[in-house]
Amino acid sequence: IIQVSYGYGLFTGGLGLHYGAERIGATVLPTSIGNTKRQIELMQDLRVTAIACTPSYLLHMGEVAEKMGVSIKNDTLLRKAIVGAEPWSEQMRSRIRESLGVDAYDIYGTSELSGPLFCECECKQGFHVWSDLIYPEILDPDSQEPLPPGERGELVVTMLQKDALPIIRYRTGDITAIKDDPCPCGRTHPRLERLSGRVDDMLIIRGINVFPSQIEHALLGIPEVAEHFMIEVDRKGALDDMLVRVELAREAFSDKISDLMRIRQHVEKVLKSSLNVQVSVELTEPGTLPRFEGKAKRVIDKRLI
Amino acid sequence: IIQVSYGYGLFTGGLGLHYGAERIGATVLPTSIGNTKRQIELMQDLRVTAIACTPSYLLHMGEVAEKMGVSIKNDTLLRKAIVGAEPWSEQMRSRIRESLGVDAYDIYGTSELSGPLFCECECKQGFHVWSDLIYPEILDPDSQEPLPPGERGELVVTMLQKDALPIIRYRTGDITAIKDDPCPCGRTHPRLERLSGRVDDMLIIRGINVFPSQIEHALLGIPEVAEHFMIEVDRKGALDDMLVRVELAREAFSDKISDLMRIRQHVEKVLKSSLNVQVSVELTEPGTLPRFEGKAKRVIDKRLI
Numbered sequence: 207i208i209q210v211s212y213g214y215g216l217f218t219g220g221l222g223l224h225y226g227a228e229r230i231g232a233t234v235l236p237t238s239i240g241n242t243k244r245q246i247e248l249m250q251d252l253r254v255t256a257i258a259c260t261p262s263y264l265l266h267m268g269e270v271a272e273k274m275g276v277s278i279k280n281d282t283l284l285r286k287a288i289v290g291a292e293p294w295s296e297q298m299r300s301r302i303r304e305s306l307g308v309d310a311y312d313i314y315g316t317s318e319l320s321g322p323l324f325c326e327c328e329c330k331q332g333f334h335v336w337s338d339l340i341y342p343e344i345l346d347p348d349s350q351e352p353l354p355p356g357e358r359g360e361l362v363v364t365m366l367q368k369d370a371l372p373i374i375r376y377r378t379g380d381i382t383a384i385k386d387d388p389c390p391c392g393r394t395h396p397r398l399e400r401l402s403g404r405v406d407d408m409l410i411i412r413g414i415n416v417f418p419s420q421i422e423h424a425l426l427g428i429p430e431v432a433e434h435f436m437i438e439v440d441r442k443g444a445l446d447d448m449l450v451r452v453e454l455a456r457e458a459f460s461d462k463i464s465d466l467m468r469i470r471q472h473v474e475k476v477l478k479s480s481l482n483v484q485v486s487v488e489l490t491e492p493g494t495l496p497r498f499e500g501k502a503k504r505v506i507d508k509r510l511i
Numbered sequence: 512i513i514q515v516s517y518g519y520g521l522f523t524g525g526l527g528l529h530y531g532a533e534r535i536g537a538t539v540l541p542t543s544i545g546n547t548k549r550q551i552e553l554m555q556d557l558r559v560t561a562i563a564c565t566p567s568y569l570l571h572m573g574e575v576a577e578k579m580g581v582s583i584k585n586d587t588l589l590r591k592a593i594v595g596a597e598p599w600s601e602q603m604r605s606r607i608r609e610s611l612g613v614d615a616y617d618i619y620g621t622s623e624l625s626g627p628l629f630c631e632c633e634c635k636q637g638f639h640v641w642s643d644l645i646y647p648e649i650l651d652p653d654s655q656e657p658l659p660p661g662e663r664g665e666l667v668v669t670m671l672q673k674d675a676l677p678i679i680r681y682r683t684g685d686i687t688a689i690k691d692d693p694c695p696c697g698r699t700h701p702r703l704e705r706l707s708g709r710v711d712d713m714l715i716i717r718g719i720n721v722f723p724s725q726i727e728h729a730l731l732g733i734p735e736v737a738e739h740f741m742i743e744v745d746r747k748g749a750l751d752d753m754l755v756r757v758e759l760a761r762e763a764f765s766d767k768i769s770d771l772m773r774i775r776q777h778v779e780k781v782l783k784s785s786l787n788v789q790v791s792v793e794l795t796e797p798g799t800l801p802r803f804e805g806k807a808k809r810v811i812d813k814r815l816i
Contacts, residue, residue: 214519214526215543221519238520241784479546 209235209249211259211267212291212413218321219291219413223258226322232256239263242270249282256286260413261294261302261310265444268306279307288313288325291413292446293401299330312400316378319363324398329390332397339367342398343375344384347405355386360405361398379406407505409439411446414483418504421450424480430458430469434495440508449486450477456492514540514554516564516572517596517718523626524596524718528563531627537561544568547575554587561591565718566599566607566615570749573611584612593618593630596718597751598706604635617705621683624668629703634695637702644672647703648680649689652710660691665710666703684710712810714744716751719788723809726755729785735763735774739800745813754791755782761797 208227212219220238227234235252237245246267248254257264264287271278278284287302290313302310314333315322323340324333335342341364344353353359361380365373381404385397409416418437425433432453440447452473460466470487477485498504513532517524525543532539540557542550551572553559562569569592576583583589592607595618607615619638620627628645629638640647646669649658658664666685670678686709690702714721723742730738737758745752757778765771775792782790803809 215541221541236520236526241787243784479548482546 207233207235207252207254208256208258209237209245209254211237211239211245211257211263214238216317217414218315218317219258222315222321223288227258242267243274246271246274246276246278246282249278249284250276253283255283256288257284257308258288258313260291261287261289261298262292262412262441262444262446264289264302264306264308264310265298269443279305284308287311290314290322292410293403314380314398314401316363316376319365319373319376320368323363327389327391327393331389332385332399334389334393334395334397335384337395339365341366342384342396344382345377347381353383355384355396358383358399358402379404379408381405409437409448409505409507411439411448411481411483414481416448416481416483420481421477424476425452425473428473428476430455431473431489432492434497436495436504436506438506438508446509447486448483449488451488451490451495453490453495454492459492512538512540512557512559513561513563514542514550514559516542516544516550516562516568519543521622522718523620523622524563527620527626528593532563547572548579551576551579551581551583551587554583554589555581558588560588561593562589562613563593563618565596566592566594566603567597567717567746567749567751569594569607569611569613569615570603574748584610589613592616595619595627597715598708619685619703619706621681624670624678624681625673628668632694632696632698636694637690637704639694639698639700639702640689642700645669646671647689647701649687650682652686658688660689660701663688663704663707684713686710714742714753714810714812716744716753716786716788719786721753721786721788725786726782729781730757730778733778733781735760736778736794737797739802741800741809741811743811743813751814752791753788754793756793756795756800758795758800759797764797 210220210223210227212223214220214236220236224234224236235248235254237248268278285308287308287310289310294312299310302308311326311330312333313322313325324335326332327334343362344357344359345351345362346353346359358381361378361382363376363378381402383399385399389397407418421435421437422433425431425435432455434453436451438449438451454469458469466489470489473487474485477487515525515528515532517528519525519541529539529541540553540559542553573583590613592613592615594615599617604615607613616631616635617638618627619629629640631637632639648667649662649664650656650667651658651664663686666683666687668678668681668683686707688704690704694702712723726740726742727738730736730740737760739758741756743754759774763774771794775794778792779790782792
């Protein structure tokens with residue numbers, strides 16, 4: 207029994223894992239995201255053995271369970287987790303094992319290609335690429351030339367099985383390398399190393415891709431604020447937390463707290479609707495945020511993964 | 512192309528309509544709920560012809576579209592809607608046709624049985640019952656005895672095709688009648704009349720079932736408030752809006768607005784988590800809400816459907 211705690215709907219994590227689990231004959235519990243307390247009750251009541259979600263949500267579940275007096279390790283049958291949709295480290299894998307008693311496997315996918323794509327095998331030495339379905343290349347970020355196995359660069363994917371929407375050399379923006387040495391599991395597909403970053407400035411907040419350019423675009427539509435902003439990302443408990451500092455436009459500057467509250471709430475609403483993720487907004491006085499001459503450095507990522 | 516704008520996850524409307532649409536070979540756009548602006552953009556971009564959602568959400572979409580400068584009638588290909596999960600009237604059907612140019616069909620289902628169950632045919636003279644799969648009975652609410660066709664009572668359903676979870680004489684609580692006269696469409700299955708109420712005090716708020724007893728149960732867990740409450744339901748624009756008035760416990764009564772704000776927010780959070788629907792809470796002074804000697808009348812439903 208697998209609990210799919212990724213969002214269902216246009217995000218391909220939920221329906222992607224749902225279809226995959228059904229294909230292998232698993233019983234799916236489509237909890238989607240939210241209502242963590244109920245997720246933990248269902249996990250106990252329905253004797254869930256595996257889960258698919260973001261690694262940070264899995265750790266958050268552990269904390270909520272603890273507050274409910276439930277130990278995931280001792281009071282549930284959860285033993286395996288397929289966790290992805292955000293970067294995570296070997297340290298996080300150990301923490302999930304130690305605190306929750308759960309064996310975590312990394313998974314990689316993009317909504318643009320076909321949702322979930324590559325998953326680790328039991329040896330956890332990289333994602334196996336289904337090379338009969340997908341042709342991967344690694345490009346040098348500077349020269350744009352293909353790199354040999356073992357060298358890190360941008361993952362570029364060609365889908366070999368799509369009928370209605372051919373995808374050729376799709377640039378994922380993710381940095382990895384191809385490993386073609388044999389995997390101890392015996393599978394002969396090549397593997398990809400775990401991700402080590404992005405070629406662009408995309409952020410992954412609670413499993414959702416966020417580009418600073420989206421924020422800029424959204425702010426440009428709000429007359430009360432300027433387009434200057436700074437993003438601060440941190441983890442509150444186990445969950446990502448994004449704060450956007452935005453400058454007030456000179457015309458909109460006011461001493462009245464109620465005016466500022468109203469503007470702040472409006473900006474939060476616009477950003478949430480555009481990014482699909484909860485954002486805290488802090489307004490600053492006109493002219494106070496840094497200006498950039500070269501490439502803007504608008505992101506402060508304090509998360510330790 | 513059908514846009515499924517019911518919630519995906521444990522609520523069976525989303526995945527139920529999704530599987531049903533795939534079964535008949537339709538392309539499904541799984542937008543789920545939320546982000547109405549994006550829903551309308553996708554409806555235009557992907558040339559959606561049919562939608563499944565609650566009737567109130569469909570009208571809400573029409574209002575949001577109008578604010579975006581989009582006429583669903585003239586600027587989209589949307590022509591059919593399968594709308595249900597809440598009670599709605601023939602007046603609402605006319606309003607959907609006139610304001611949106613959309614032909615709306617009622618659908619009935621319950622998550623306990625198998626999600627979406629019965630749908631109207633093109634004649635719109637009641638839901639066809641798939642009597643090879645489902646055995647319906649109508650019980651007299653007082654005597655609990657089966658009633659003949661044409662007489663209204665509680666719908667009781669026996670599922671004839673379930674293997675793992677047999678369901679025998681499940682009492683839905685919904686009031687309807689069986690019609691066994693021939694349908695002009697030619698199908699020989701019996702039909703059920705459109706619903707005319709509930710035998711209990713269940714409310715349907717934005718497609719979610721809410722029992723006043725759930726609210727009472729949730730309030731009992733909060734020391735700062737008493738278990739006395741009143742529910743006021745109304746429609747804000749096209750969407751349901753639920754206000755719960757709750758009495759403060761004598762010990763918690765305070766003149767400090769910040770204390771009251773904190774309690775109110777806490778009660779809202781507890782109710783939202785328990786009911787799975789957004790609730791506004793108003794706190795009242797101890798002893799101010801009505802007490803009931805017989806059956807409590809805690810619900811004021813101002814919605815005109």
